[in-house]
Amino acid sequence: MKLGIPKESIPGETRVATTPEVAQKLVKSGFEVLLEAGAGAAAHYTDAAYEQAGVKLVERGACFDADIMLKVRRPTDDEAAAVRAGAVYIGLLESCGDDPLVGRMLEQGVTVLGMERMPRISRAQSMDALSSQSNIAGYRAVIEAAACYGRFFPMMMTSAGSAKPARLVVLGAGVAGLQAIATARRLGADVHAYDVRPETKEQIESLGAKAIELDLGESGAGEGGYARELSDEAKARQQQLLADELAKAHVIITTALIPCRPAPELITEDVVGRMREGSIIADLAAANGGNCKLTEPDQVVVRHGVTIVGHTNYPAMVPADASAFYAKNVANLLEIMVDKSDSGPVLRDLSEDEITKAMLVEA
Ligand SMILES: NC(=O)c1ccc[n+]([C@@H]2O[C@H](COP(=O)([O-])OP(=O)(O)OC[C@H]3O[C@@H](n4cnc5c(N)ncnc54)[C@H](O)[C@@H]3O)[C@@H](O)[C@H]2O)c1
Numbered sequence: 337m338k339l340g341i342p343k344e345s346i347p348g349e350t351r352v353a354t355t356p357e358v359a360q361k362l363v364k365s366g367f368e369v370l371l372e373a374g375a376g377a378a379a380h381y382t383d384a385a386y387e388q389a390g391v392k393l394v395e396r397g398a399c400f401d402a403d404i405m406l407k408v409r410r411p412t413d414d415e416a417a418a419v420r421a422g423a424v425y426i427g428l429l430e431s432c433g434d435d436p437l438v439g440r441m442l443e444q445g446v447t448v449l450g451m452e453r454m455p456r457i458s459r460a461q462s463m464d465a466l467s468s469q470s471n472i473a474g475y476r477a478v479i480e481a482a483a484c485y486g487r488f489f490p491m492m493m494t495s496a497g498s499a500k501p502a503r504l505v506v507l508g509a510g511v512a513g514l515q516a517i518a519t520a521r522r523l524g525a526d527v528h529a530y531d532v533r534p535e536t537k538e539q540i541e542s543l544g545a546k547a548i549e550l551d552l553g554e555s556g557a558g559e560g561g562y563a564r565e566l567s568d569e570a571k572a573r574q575q576q577l578l579a580d581e582l583a584k585a586h587v588i589i590t591t592a593l594i595p596c597r598p599a600p601e602l603i604t605e606d607v608v609g610r611m612r613e614g615s616i617i618a619d620l621a622a623a624n625g626g627n628c629k630l631t632e633p634d635q636v637v638v639r640h641g642v643t644i645v646g647h648t649n650y651p652a653m654v655p656a657d658a659s660a661f662y663a664k665n666v667a668n669l670l671e672i673m674v675d676k677s678d679s680g681p682v683l684r685d686l687s688e689d690e691i692t693k694a695m696l697v698e699a
Pocket of ligand 1: 507510561566593
């Protein structure tokens with residue numbers, strides 16, 4: 337069974353869907369791995385390392401002649417058209433609801449598995465790319481904020497004077513937010529965090545941060561551990577109650593998302609205007625509209641003296657580890673997709689396992 341891995345073609349994408357280490361295991365399991373030459377270069381994985389792992393380096397077109405295509409990012413029109421009938425496509429689809437591009441792939445006879453559709457159950461944890469990549473995003477956003485900040489994160493006492501720790505607020509304590517809290521704590525910041533789901537209080541405190549608690553008059557907890565969209569009244573109340581906490585912050589890392597909805601707007605222009613000159617907002621929700629009114633996706637802007645960082649692809653800024661985690665997620669998924677046979681792996685009925693069933697895009 338052939339696995340095809342093309343170079344990612346979305347501008348700025350540095351990740352690759354498999355690494356030499358993971359590919360070596362796949363080859364041992366009986367897969368033939370076809371990788372576009374140079375596909376791992378931006379993630380610091382050389383063609384030589386892949387070849388040593390038993391990977392066959394091919395021209396771009398040849399890797400689409402595979403039984404299973406492995407991608408990180410959403411397919412482009414050309415990539416979607418190039419996947420052959422009868423093949424399985426695995427990758428992040430980056431869409432919600434109706435998706436004409438994926439619809440065309442299904443019409444072509446391609447079986448499409450969306451990595452973001454991975455059910456959040458214990459058995460699927462090792463395959464959960466949303467978590468592995470969000471974790472990296474939370475870490476990298478704090479590093480970015482620290483690099484942009486003109487002061488220290490930790491308290492510093494030196495013979496030349498002392499500096500107070502940065503007051504850092506994390507909004508949204510899901511996977512990215514909890515890693516942001518942990519990273520900011522390691523850097524010595526004074527960390528406060530808020531999430532609309534009440535059960536996060538304990539998780540925030542277990543990482544040594546202070547939980548910000550607000551009485552919104554309704555719960556933000558939705559289905560499957562995710563948040564739900566608040567009523568307009570509760571949204572307004574939340575903005576108002578958060579305003580003083582946020583205006584006091586020197587650094588804000590925002591990660592608040594609601595599945596398939598625009599990101600909630602938590603930081604108004606008025607709050608930005610009240611923050612201290614030189615403060616930083618790293619808005620991880622930038623691709624979904626932003627948690628800050630003034631965020632511009634893929635831009636770093638200064639508004640009212642505050643630097644607002646709108647990067648939309650933090651995992652691509654940690655390409656070696658992000659690719660390694662993603663590759664392992666996909667390899668763990670492949671393991672439950674096939675049966676072993678003397679002639680190599682054989683595809684199972686993907687609608688039989690609850691994990692692959694949930695990931696399958698239906699026509
Ligand atoms: N395999 C598993 O069991 C598994 C794996 C990963 C995550 N999870 C759980 O899934 C849930 C979602 O995690 P995620 O990181 O994907 O979430 P996410 O990326 O969808 O959202 C990030 C966070 O933003 C918060 N949020 C949304 N609206 C908000 C608002 N108005 N104000 C403040 N915060 C707001 C959410 O509650 C969430 O914690 C969590 O409960 C997490 O523990 C489970």
